[in-house]
Amino acid sequence: MFSIKITRRQFLKWLSASAAVAGLSQTDLLKLKEALAVGPAPVPGMPLGTLARVVWITGQDCGGCATTLLNFLANPADLDPILNAVATTPIPAWLTDIDALYPQGADGDIDIGEVVLEIVSIEWAYIVMAASGDVANDYLLSIRDDGNYVLMMDGAIPINNHGKYCQIMDVKGHVAKAGKPWNNYMEHYHDDDLGDRTQITMAGGALWLAEKADAVIAMGTCNSFGGIPAAKGAVTGAKSAWEVINPVYPGLTIVNVPGCAPNPDWFIHTVAAYLVGALVPNLNTDLDHKGRPKNVSKLIYNSASYAFCEDDPRRDIGSATPLINCQKKAGNEVGRCMKQVGCNGWMVGPAHIRPDCPTRKWNPFEDHSLNNWCVGNNMPCQGCASPGFPDWCSPFYAETKGTWRGYSYTS
């Protein structure tokens, strides 16, 4: 596995530098330091502390969510995107004590692979794990018996035809029990050689694993809101994690990390929030327009004060000759707003989720100035992190409607 070498200090510094964006308080950062201090023990015999165990199951996905995360973890051409982010982000003065607490080289280096394997322990994820078949599934059964894990999902959850449009595993034994909510989405059968077995669909697996999960992270727009598989014309009955799990387990925290695909930083920030115990959204205030909890960070998603467009975004809304410098970055001397060809960056309504793509950008290179995002490359923003994606902005290359299913996107 390729890995990006960063030190513990650098990881903390990176998180600290973007703490405001992640919505972490200073207290949270201190807790994070403690969590990291006992995490990947640099000294033999040092207690490992509590790992955030993650079970990652995949529904109707395209692989984009997995790719974006693995791209962050394992990019051999890019040695230190985190350091680049640190170097270009002002660090608050009160964080200078981190240098004293964790001097470089004195605390043992960790790389981002260790962050994932030891601080966050991804216990089961078919796209990265080494085992397959019953070896992995037996381990999953034992994890579920133990409880204390975070259920992470990507891809939508189809529920038509007993969920059989997406089957995620075939495990030993009879998993369903009378009266359980996932019974409808699993099929028992008996094999003469292998004995009793259960075919588990995505809907069944989501409910089955959610029963004992501490929290649910819905990765990507599909699992957060339905996304492409739930678009108009779909026949599979694709649903979001909130729609499937919340009616059955109403108290369970479900954190959406929308985006198609989401920026890996957003996921890492969510994990950091979990480590410090901040992954408990206030269900009274942190709801989106359909009652779904937003990400821990209001600044990553949907900040009221956030300017999406690269220039002043709102002065030209509705005017005939918008003068936003969107395409200026691509080499044009005078930019043109792409609103009339379907850009959704100007949308300001509460139902439209605007991530921090313009400032965070994507695909970190050694030269930070090469980072880019869709609009910077003359591509109209597709609104891919919004609940209504893709239908509300379809057709994509025509001006987006101001309303969608009764929700206004302009106020």
Added chain:
Amino acid sequence: MGKIIIDPVNRMEGHIGIDADINAVNDDDQKGYVTGNVKLKGNMFRGFEQLLKKRDPRDAMVITQRH
């Protein structure tokens, strides 16, 4: 006679399962060969063709890139 079920298959994108019936072969020449019925299953369906119906043709660029 024996049977192997591998579901999920790891480290690849896509939901794949394998059902293999294995016949033990005593013939020395064929020892170790897997003979019998092996089924490779694709376990996931989204219906992109249905999603694209009645849409602007240019939408296909945005939708099918998520396939």
